[in-house]
Amino acid sequence: MRTGYAGVGMSDGQNSLGERDVVVVGGGVVGVASAYFLARRGARVSLLEQGELCAGASYGNAGWIFPSHSTPLPAPGVLRQSLRWLFDRESPLYVKPRPSLELARWLLAFLRASTEARARRTFALNRELSLASHELYAKLVPELGVEVGYRQLGLILACRTRRALETALAELAVLREFGGEGRRLGPEELLDFQPALAPGLAGGVYFPADAHVSPAEFVCALAAEAARLGVEVRTQTEVLRIERPGGSRSRVIATRGEFACDELVLAGGAWSPGLARQLGLRLPVQPAKGYSVTVRRPDGVGDVPVMLSEAKVGVTPLGPLLRFAGTLELAGLDLSIQQRRVDAILRAVCNYLPGLVPEGGIEELERVETWRGLRPLTPDDLPVIGRARALPGVVIATGHGMSGISQGPITGLLVAQLIAGGPSALDLAPFSPDRF
Ligand SMILES: Cc1cc2nc3c(=O)[nH]c(=O)nc-3n(C[C@H](O)[C@H](O)[C@H](O)COP(=O)(O)OP(=O)(O)OC[C@H]3O[C@@H](n4cnc5c(N)ncnc54)[C@H](O)[C@@H]3O)c2cc1C
Structure with missing residues (x-):
């Protein structure tokens, strides 16, 4: 049973983000995929990573892209x-x-979240994300032009x-x-x-x-492709503080520079709650x-x-x-x-x-x-993908638990579609940061 994936192509609305400055925090699979799909739509993207690319969970994991294993932890x-x-x-x-x-x-x-009804719903939603992502892997990998063990x-x-x-x-x-x-x-x-x-x-x-895929090879190859599309990749750049000077703009103060942006994407993996707390948002990750x-x-x-x-x-x-x-x-x-x-x-x-x-x-x-x-x-084993009501100009993309490699590419596409304001490949309501 598929519920809603519309199979939106990777480049729909290309260049629709021209002139918009986006800062993506986190150089794991989710941050890199977001930066890549944003760049495909013409945004000016800076990707900030405190260590080297793929310094977090996206490095040495099992690398499985497994829509068949969507049974949630809370069951x-x-x-x-x-x-x-x-x-x-x-x-x-x-x-x-x-x-x-x-x-x-x-x-x-x-x-x-461990009831039969919630577990079935989570199963369906995670499976849908992973299936959509799997389709994207099949399209992305040949474009990368290097062997990533897919x-x-x-x-x-x-x-x-x-x-x-x-x-x-x-x-x-x-x-x-x-x-x-x-x-x-x-x-x-x-x-x-x-x-x-x-x-x-x-x-x-x-x-x-x-x-399956060699996860670090995939993330690094996708980051190289993102850089070719114009993404400014800044490694060894730790985000220390996020200020909101007014409206929806953010100012990001990092160990190597300050960045002003129209849109901020928080893809800091397990470190995301600390970053979100600075914005007044509680993320149970x-x-x-x-x-x-x-x-x-x-x-x-x-x-x-x-x-x-x-x-x-x-x-x-x-x-x-x-x-x-x-x-x-x-x-x-x-x-x-x-x-x-x-x-x-x-x-x-x-x-x-x-x-x-x-x-x-x-x-x-x-x-x-x-x-x-x-x-x-997350406690419900669903990722957080979307905007919090109180935070215009900020997109949260984290909480992928055991399925971040499976779901990274579709998350990146959804983030870019959300910021571009066009049609979304999937309904984002179940993944809202406001659901907790
Ligand atoms: C043992 C193991 C096996 C796994 N196997 C699989 C699998 O087979 N299939 C699957 O789908 N998933 C698997 N996973 C889960 C998967 O690895 C994660 O869900 C995924 O990597 C999360 O990606 P991410 O980009 O959200 O986080 P991360 O990869 O952790 O990236 C977050 C990045 O943000 C950076 N960052 C944090 N704070 C800051 C800051 N203040 N400033 C700048 N940068 C910052 C971090 O350094 C990090 O590089 C596994 C995980 C583990 C641990």
């Missing part, structure tokens, strides 16, 4: 599941206990236990209701896709419509830390990404590399690496994929990088 049964997980430091979902009113409000809103090979979900398989099949039934495709796989068929998997797993599901370990790809690993179902670890082949990514930790704006959580990811890989583990253990795989990033997570 029926989450309370029972989370009580088992919440305070277990090695579980796929961990909340670091801390005295924070913001966190308490966020958790309450999360529980309120592959349309689908995804596999691999389950060790019958219980996980039953849950997966129930989710598949919901996906089919919404027009999605998936095929049940027996233990042997799993091995045909991914020979490194353990024999004797309960089974799995193949989702043929999903894709919690940093949700995840980790990845990237190794040189061993021989005999299939090309299709795999989700290790119970462990919630994603395994993505990225050309000569292989990435294991997962875990979700609500611990505030904390970028420390908790070794036990990295170890939990690697243990899951050993359990599900013994075929890629050398005799001496997984540590013998050539490690390229251990990484962590902060997903910007």
